[in-house]
Amino acid sequence: MFRLENVLKLRKKIEEGVQLEFAKKRAELVKVDLEIEGSRGTLANFVSENLRIEGTFLAFEILAIDNYIHRVRGRIRQLKDLRREKEDEVNSALVILKNARKSRKVIENLKERKYRKYLEDLNREENNDIDDITQNIGTKIEKLTIEDIVLEDM
Numbered sequence: 001m002f003r004l005e006n007v008l009k010l011r012k013k014i015e016e017g018v019q020l021e022f023a024k025k026r027a028e029l030v031k032v033d034l035e036i037e038g039s040r041g042t043l044a045n046f047v048s049e050n051l052r053i054e055g056t057f058l059a060f061e062i063l064a065i066d067n068y069i070h071r072v073r074g075r076i077r078q079l080k081d082l083r084r085e086k087e088d089e090v091n092s093a094l095v096i097l098k099n100a101r102k103s104r105k106v107i108e109n110l111k112e113r114k115y116r117k118y119l120e121d122l123n124r125e126e127n128n129d130i131d132d133i134t135q136n137i138g139t140k141i142e143k144l145t146i147e148d149i150v151l152e153d154m
Contacts (some may be wrong), residue, residue: 004111011104018100022093031085043072094149 050065057065
């Protein structure tokens with residue numbers, strides 16, 4: 001009856017796929033955020049533990065500590081860059097999701113309008129049929145009364 005039903009089903013499937021892809025990208029972003037927080041926590045713990053140590057340090061110990069801090073900071077920078085990339089991916093996936101939702105909504109609205117028009121046409125036809133029936137009944141009643149009047153006069 002309504003040809004748009006298949007199109008609407010297709011658009012819903014497309015939207016579900018896009019929504020799933022968006023959720024995956026969002027999960028990747030959250031994972032990177034957690035890694036950044038973990039690396040920051042590791043660095044903060046390491047620095048606070050090494051600040052409490054008293055005594056003399058050998059040169060290679062100082063270099064090892066400095067190298068470790070430098071590596072962790074470098075990893076945090078890499079993760080921040082990765083986070084920016086993931087954030088861009090999430091934003092682009094969100095745009096695609098919004099477009100898929102709009103596309104589905106357009107078909108839903110079109111389907112709804114066609115259904116309302118169908119109901120209006122059906123209503124109009126029924127009203128026309130009722131009017132015809134009412135007219136026919138009125139005509140038959142007039143004929144009966146005219147025939148009755150003619151018979152009485154004779």
